[in-house]
Amino acid sequence: MITYAPHFISTVVISSMIILFLNRDHGIINNVIAILGGERIDFMTSPGCFSTIYVWSGVWQGVGWGTIIYLASLASVSPELIEAARIDGASRFQIVCHINFPSILPTVITMLILNTGNVLSVGFEKVFLLQNNLNLSASRVISTYVYEIGIQGGQFSYSSAIGLFNNVINIFFIIIMNQISKKVTQISLW
Amino acid sequence: MKKSRSDQIFDIINILFMLVIIIIMLYPLCFVVIASFSEPYDVAKGNVTLLPSGFTLDAYKNVFKEPQIWIGYRNTIFYTILGTAWNLITLIPAAYVMSKKKLSGRTFLSWFFFITMYFGGGMVPTYLLMMKMNLINNPLVIIIPGCVSAYNVFVFRTFFRNIPEELGESAKIDGANEFTILFRIILPTSKALLATFGLFAIVGMWNNWFGPMIYFKNPNLYPVQNILREYLYVIDTANLQQRAGSGVGNFNPTFIQQISPKGVRMAIVVVTMFPIMCIYPFFQKYFTKGMLVGSVKG
Numbered sequence: 001m002i003t004y005a006p007h008f009i010s011t012v013v014i015s016s017m018i019i020l021f022l023n024r025d026h027g028i029i030n031n032v033i034a035i036l037g038g039e040r041i042d043f044m045t046s047p048g049c050f051s052t053i054y055v056w057s058g059v060w061q062g063v064g065w066g067t068i069i070y071l072a073s074l075a076s077v078s079p080e081l082i083e084a085a086r087i088d089g090a091s092r093f094q095i096v097c098h099i100n101f102p103s104i105l106p107t108v109i110t111m112l113i114l115n116t117g118n119v120l121s122v123g124f125e126k127v128f129l130l131q132n133n134l135n136l137s138a139s140r141v142i143s144t145y146v147y148e149i150g151i152q153g154g155q156f157s158y159s160s161a162i163g164l165f166n167n168v169i170n171i172f173f174i175i176i177m178n179q180i181s182k183k184v185t186q187i188s189l190w
Numbered sequence: 191m192k193k194s195r196s197d198q199i200f201d202i203i204n205i206l207f208m209l210v211i212i213i214i215m216l217y218p219l220c221f222v223v224i225a226s227f228s229e230p231y232d233v234a235k236g237n238v239t240l241l242p243s244g245f246t247l248d249a250y251k252n253v254f255k256e257p258q259i260w261i262g263y264r265n266t267i268f269y270t271i272l273g274t275a276w277n278l279i280t281l282i283p284a285a286y287v288m289s290k291k292k293l294s295g296r297t298f299l300s301w302f303f304f305i306t307m308y309f310g311g312g313m314v315p316t317y318l319l320m321m322k323m324n325l326i327n328n329p330l331v332i333i334i335p336g337c338v339s340a341y342n343v344f345v346f347r348t349f350f351r352n353i354p355e356e357l358g359e360s361a362k363i364d365g366a367n368e369f370t371i372l373f374r375i376i377l378p379t380s381k382a383l384l385a386t387f388g389l390f391a392i393v394g395m396w397n398n399w400f401g402p403m404i405y406f407k408n409p410n411l412y413p414v415q416n417i418l419r420e421y422l423y424v425i426d427t428a429n430l431q432q433r434a435g436s437g438v439g440n441f442n443p444t445f446i447q448q449i450s451p452k453g454v455r456m457a458i459v460v461v462t463m464f465p466i467m468c469i470y471p472f473f474q475k476y477f478t479k480g481m482l483v484g485s486v487k488g
Contacts, residue, residue: 001474003215008466010397012415016422016459017218028221064215092200117308124313125400129423143313150314151404163312171308 003064015129018057019044044130047138054130054139066111073107074100109181117174120166142166219467226250226456249453253461262414266396269332269413273395274388277337281387284338285346286372303340320405327408332401342387349383350376385476389469396466418462422455 006014021027022043030040043049077100085095124143131139140148142162150159229244253259288299311319316335325331358371366374377384399415406412412420 001471002212005219005467005470006215008393008397008470009219009463010399010415012397012399012419012422013459013463016418016455017222019422020222020455020459021218060215060218091194091196093196129419146313151317156314156318159314160312163314166312167309174308 004068005064006061007065009061011125011129014057014061015126018053018130022053044132045134047135050130050135050138054126058126069107069111070104073104077103105185109185113174113177113181116177117170119173120169222456222459226453226460228453230453246453249457250461252454253457258409258417259414259458259461261410262412262417265329265411266413266415269329269398270392270395273333273337273398274391276333277391277395278384278388280338281342281346282377283372285343286350286376288343288347289350303343307340317404326405327411328405329411331405332398336401337391342390345387346380346383349380353379382476385473389473389476392469393466414462418458421458 021029024030024040024042029043034040043053081099082095085099090098121143122141124147127139127141128144128147131144146159146162149155224242226249227242227245227247229246232243287293288296320326320331320335353376357375361371361375397415399413399419402411402413402416
């Protein structure tokens with residue numbers, strides 16, 4: 001229950017927390033670095049750190065929630081299999097590798113295929129909130145660019161074309177992932 | 191039963207791993223709450239680790255004195271209740287209808303919903319559409335459009351299909367019409383699913399800030415997330431004018447100057463996320479069941 005608490009926090013709160021924690025002068029991370037003797041780093045304005053910050057805060061937020069689906073699948077592993085394995089002398093770790101993991105493999109593949117559809121449309125909200133003028137070289141993604149030129153800049157036709165193109169590529173990715181997974185593991189969406 | 195050596199080691203590693211994960215998950219949230227109760231100077235210096243130092247309620251007093259926060263709360267609650275209600279009202283009949291085998295255009299309807307899951311107009315065409323329908327600056331713009339998710343329709347449809355037909359038929363023999371079947375039989379059996387997706391809708395509407403940002407020009411319509419964004423972002427950047435183009439309303443400048451202290455920022459963050467944090471433990475027992483129905487049966 002604790003692990004999926006961060007899922008319910010909104011993007012605004014998450015990025016506010018990130019900015020408050022990574023502040024160069026007052027943030028807690030920099031305070032710890034300073035106590036340990038290092039030099040304070042300005043995380044939010046360096047383009048190199050942006051992808052790390054974005055990805056790991058996304059992991060922090062999403063990992064608890066994602067495990068619920070796998071938890072539901074794991075609950076359906078039949079106990080007889082595990083009993084049989086124990087009688088044959090398998091250790092806990094071997095049971096996890098050889099029984100539990102293959103049982104949830106269909107769910108894993110399905111989630112993977114569905115998520116590759118979102119590869120190009122890297123969510124708009126968090127990127128928009130975490131970007132500032134100084135890390136723009138790393139944080140300008142397609143969705144925020146569309147916002148910049150479309151709603152703020154007024155070039156409606158160009159940005160609509162970009163959005164459409166984005167969608168087509170996403171569908172293309174899903175189809176390809178589906179074919180690959182069909183060939184490799186015989187699990188597919190359709 | 192005596193555990194073997196490797197099992198014991200596995201248990202110990204497991205427990206340590208879990209403890210580390212709990213600390214990583216919880217500490218940022220705890221820190222924000224603790225810091226909101228501490229003296230701003232201590233927070234800036236870095237003296238706050240596990241307990242508030244210099245316990246003070248000043249931050250919260252400052253936050254609640256500002257009328258914008260109350261307006262934001264009122265708006266958020268309004269949007270959340272209406273949005274969730276509309277979401278469920280449109281979702282359940284759609285899924286029920288699509289779960290009937292005798293419906294003539296069933297395949298066409300399924301594809302109709304399925305395509306919208308992956309293919310959408312994008313940000314700009316949607317904005318233009320709202321403009322043409324004169325919904326800009328109208329609170330209904332974030333409640334009515336976009337409140338039905340095709341994925342939810344599919345999940346509910348699958349669940350309704352798995353309810354035996356005989357129940358409905360026997361009710362018909364007793365003289366029930368479709369509405370009675372829906373409300374008296376189908377809905378009570380789908381409580382787990384309703385609770386799960388109801389919670390999703392509530393959380394989604396509560397955390398929704400992008401729609402209000404691009405559609406509302408009047409700051410009195412902003413929900414509390416947008417107000418949080420104004421206070422934490424507008425004053426954080428050195429160049430206020432630069433950010434002024436990205437959706438800032440006409441804001442009270444004196445309050446902006448007052449709220450530089452760290453404690454007040456933390457207090458606003460806590461105030462924004464507090465209600466959801468209080469609600470979600472009550473829905474916990476419905477999650478696993480609700481997720482299982484949706485994902486495994488596909």
